[in-house]
Amino acid sequence: MKPRTDISRRTFLRQAGLSGAALTLGCYWPTTAGNAREVVRLEGAASASTQLMAWISIDGAGKVTIFCHRSEMGQGTWQAIPQIVAEELEVNLDEVTIQYAQANPQQYGPQPQEGSFSIRGWYEQLLRVGASAREMLVEAASKQWKVPASECQAKGGTVVHRPTGRKLSYGALVQDAAQLSPPERLTLKNRKDYTVIGKSLRRKDIPAKVNGSAIFGLDKKLPGMLYAVVERSPRFRGKVKSFDDTATRAIPGVKHVVTVQRAVFGLLYEGVAVIADSLWTAMQGRKQLKVEWNDEGFDHLDSEQITARMRDELTRPLPSEAFETALKGAAASIEAIYETPYQSHSCMEPLNCTADVKANSVEIWGPIQEANWIQADLSDRLNIPKENVKVNMTFLGGGFGRKAFPDYPMEAALLSHAVKAPVQVVWTREDDMTGGPFRAGAMHRCRGGIDAQKNIFALQVVSSSQYIGQGEDNIATPQPVSTNSGGLAGLSTDYYKTIPHYSFGGIPIKSPIPTMWWRAPIANVDAFAGESFIDELAHLAAQDPLAFRQKHCVSPRYRALMEKLAAISQWNMRHKNEGWGVAITDAFAGIVGQVVRVSRRPDNKVKIDKVYAVIDCGWYVNPDIIRAQVEGSIIMGLGAAITHATHFKEGKAVERNFNTYPMPRIGEIPAIEVHIMENDEKAGGVGEPALPALAPALCNAIFDLTGKRIRTLPFKLDEV
Template sequence: MKPQDISRRHFLRQAAWSGAALTLAAYMPVNGQTTPVIVNPVTGGALQGTELMSWISISPAGKVTLMCNRSEMGQGTFQALPQMLAEELEVALDDVEIVFASANPEKYGPQPQEGSFSVRGWAPRLLRTGACAREMLIETAAAEWNVPRNDCYAENGMVINRKTQAKLAYGTLVEKAAKLKPPTDVILKKRSEYKIIGKSAPRKDIPLKTNGTALFGMDKKLPGMKYAVIERSKRFREAVKSFDDSETRKVPGVSHVFKVKRPVFSQYCEGVAVVADSLWAAMQGRKALKVHWNDPDFDLPNTASLEKQMRENLQKIGSHSRFEAEYGPCTQKLEASYETPYQSHSCMEPLNCIADVRPDSIEIWGPIQEANWIQADLSQRFNIPVERVAVHMTFLGGGFGRKAFPDYPYEAAFISKEIQAPVQVIWTREDDMTAGPFRPGAFYTLKGGLNTQGNIHAFQANTATQWIGQEWSPTAPGAPEAAGYNTGDFEGLLHPYRQGIPHYSFGGAGTHTPIPVMWWRSVYASTHGFACESFIDELAHLAGKDPMAFRRAHLPAPRYQALIDRMTELTAWQSRGKNQGWGVAFTECFTGICGHAVKVTRNAEGKVRIEKVIALMDCGWYVNPDIIRAQVEGSIVMALGAATIHATTFEDGKAVQQNFDIYLMPRIADIPPIEVHIMENDEKPGGVGEPGLPPFAPALANAIFDLTGRRIRRLPFSLDEIS
């Protein structure tokens, strides 16, 4: 490279430009207006107290930066969000950089990564923000050329004069464009005009994760940082009675040993922290620690007692006279029970968090799934103003709901405050799999009655499980064990069933236990879907009807009819062979609709094997088909494990499965060929990462029945035991 002869004037001009950028934000007004308002902070457009949902900035060099206010746990946020922005902004995807935003609800709005919300929640904001920035740049260029605005258009990071073909790069326009007020009305592209949206593109986070530059929680380091591990009781809610740290303090590098606590819903769980100069020293010190625990003042839960309680609670759900009046005259009737187990989240990256607590501030780094909640929780518990609590997100090695919980950041902050230094707390795999929270087990009783045409006239689904909401408001002493309810909502069940089935009833009973439970990928739909779609299949066979046609008859909405038509075509359903079993299931959650068809056959030993899975996702308007396929494939692998391989069981108040030696995961050899197809329609964007999971278990169970005549009503089950 030759030395550049840069004048002082040129240098000062470039330095001045480095601070000039076109920066826009989109927020949703508090009046409930659905159209996002675009504001330009330079012109004073950022109103006091507005909740800004996303910030974009275009530098004088033409680089676009998007502040991502949500976490990336593998679901594709780092790709889908830039694609939406780049499409309307008319820039190459390579020119968009995405950066994690710290927790700041006033600036970035709600920041939870849950409910498969990123695309369906961000699409209108980012599309309009990109379009507004594009129009401001075009307006600036038109003024530079002194031509009508319609004589200009934007493409590939430049504004082009239609008549002369003159070009101005975005970077040369941002200084003046930044002084403009964003337009209130912009015309978004038609779907047929998209160049980036709807196309598969290499994910922007993959190179980082393959070359080692991606920053996960355990990668982050701070000057003077200590390391901590915590000895926790394997029993739930067991308190520290005493501990002997004499041998622990002999381990070189160990500096502190003291009792800690962490909030788990309405309870605090205790443990003993070992703090050291290195993680290895802290772990060795923990091994030498002797802790005595106070026995809890309740009966220790075990799986047998939990299942007994849920079965009894199902009996406590009263019958509804209106439903029974319609069910009674039905010509054909069926009742069945279904059972699903507790599950661990078992993210590949165990929990970890760094905290640096000062007298008047808290700073957190880690795999945080719900930045706002954790920020508010720490502010309240440590009595520090929320604006003095900084929560920085790193990449997550899986989350599935567990890393939205505020217990592990609080634990790190508690220790940092005690030792007056930054600290990184690392959970072992055993810590993660025994402490929970878990996906709750759920038991179901279902009743269905057919009319003379063989269609469902009355349908009932009752559930006994631990309701996640009740963990924040535990049952008061003396209150009944089961609280009944009857609602028209049943997560996972296709919505049009409520129009296609004349009479339905949903009831539930809360099961109370000290085992902590919370969200797990697709939440209740992961268990509801198994029970309901398996039972729908049973009713189809009771009616003597084809399972696909039976569902079609009860789903009158055109969108769902199209879904079934497409699945029928993909599976060649009408010509399926006699020596193979086919099962199908459709579920819906977080505005995403997904169908799975599973084909099973017998191997040479006569055992059932999964030969193929065909998945059909209807998420409406979508951004990146490759991300959708990856999410659905991952959902199927996770669902396969939960259906046929692993479960969390309890004995003596403890989780039995403490590591992957007995909580087995699906291996590559266990995964069948998977085809993922996407419905093309003009529906609003829906979720993908969670809706792709629930249909698998019922589709597999229905396929096994089709092949063997055996009904699977309890999960997990072993494929090796089915013949």
């Protein structure tokens, strides 16, 4: 018989690696059972989907596969989730294969990748998944040997009978273990006994990303696949009035020119898609396309008009008589307005998605940040049963919230449905930067006062901004500017314990520009205003900025973090010719303290010398991943503070590529030193909490050096 030569390497590995019997476990949060958690055994993990639970599959040869139930966009879940499971499963992570799971919310619950929730939301269940599989394997071994299970121990992918030294591999036990029910009671390890968790194990996705074998959305290829680019209205809400595709269709390789829609928070945005046999051809076809847009019925705003709307709203805050009375009773008071701009997500990998729609099924592949939402959206729009909608995650070249949205998969699915072929939609860099949704700009009016003892007596922050959504037509109800209730995103919660009178509120503005979450949403603007103004109050009180914060943060956890920050930065040994700034933020269950040190270069321009960061994320998995996330957050925060912003002219986004929306260059990145607090707290967030502190810490340092307050972002460091 002639041997097959057309089998792919991936097919061979899949067939060889998953052959034989397999024990497959999942951690299940039933959607109808409230907060009840249980461990269940389900069949067919290779084709089942999950983003809310971790799966373990062990084949007859002893090969362990752990299914990652969350998207990987650089934040490290591809490593951290299997690392948690491997700890209790008693396997070496180097010998584990990791695969993406698919989506199935009816069986496994919601699967959003947001809010730094992957570990802090599910680590206890992931530990139980690994422990359940381990105990079932131990029980299977004890039955084979006819010995008590208490004499058996799992270790290194085997079960050992301690009295005799006999061993059985997981592969030899998997058939028997697969017949057992998961244990009702489990004993999890103490942290002091961990051998996998808490270690800086090398990330298993890095080699593939370095050698180019990792599959990102743009890497996906299907037989007969076509490529599409879409000409979209530059004013977001513009409708297709007419188009001329004569020149486009004359280009060899162009197959179709059709209109298409994408939903942005319920509002349908229109475009014209050029579909061709190659991406290059589709892009050349779009250049020849002539589209006339109907831009009636909504404002065509400039950035200056949006800023004026925000400023106007700040002059009309809702009343809080109790706060006004308190502020008048302060020994001294100040007021300031802080402003932050609109921002593009500008992921290194632009948006893209591949879809293959058939009569009663749809399958998509791409950089998907929220598989369940996209699955449900496509099921509803195409009237296809949800179980027939398969969502396959690839690696994401950055996400920051943008790739959780269902609009770009919707475009791909509608086009595949229209042309009866697989279609890959690719957004160019210009599409990605100008198409939105964006992080909304914001303005904050801060007022506060101190008492005779130099403590904060009253604090009020009122924000004016677009709320997240399609662009508000009917203005939402303003948040009440009440007294001693609510809070400011990113601000230390201990402040509410020590400040007698505080008041917060938000006033939405009207604009047709679509806005959405952006890394560390809300906190990324609120904390800049809040922690900068805390610094102004410290200056008003003529007190050391860090000591001022320490006396207003009374809990041991905050105190320990600030003591650590002072020690590693040598805060009490500051030099006269340097500027030192501090900020303490609390967001997404992670507390972060940062100190920024600046000085003058020989040409008298300000330079950033170093950033010191301390994060308290409680229980944690991989220190290297945490340090990388803190460093990445600091760099992203630095870019938003000093290098880039999105502006609008006549309702169109101005910045279209990195020449006008510059990212921080490697030579602009200061030294960054990261420390992780050790304590017994529950797991907190990591991917987002470190971003909000950078801008206020930097601006506070510049004030310390120059006496100049930076209240508007971004600013040019060379011009300070």
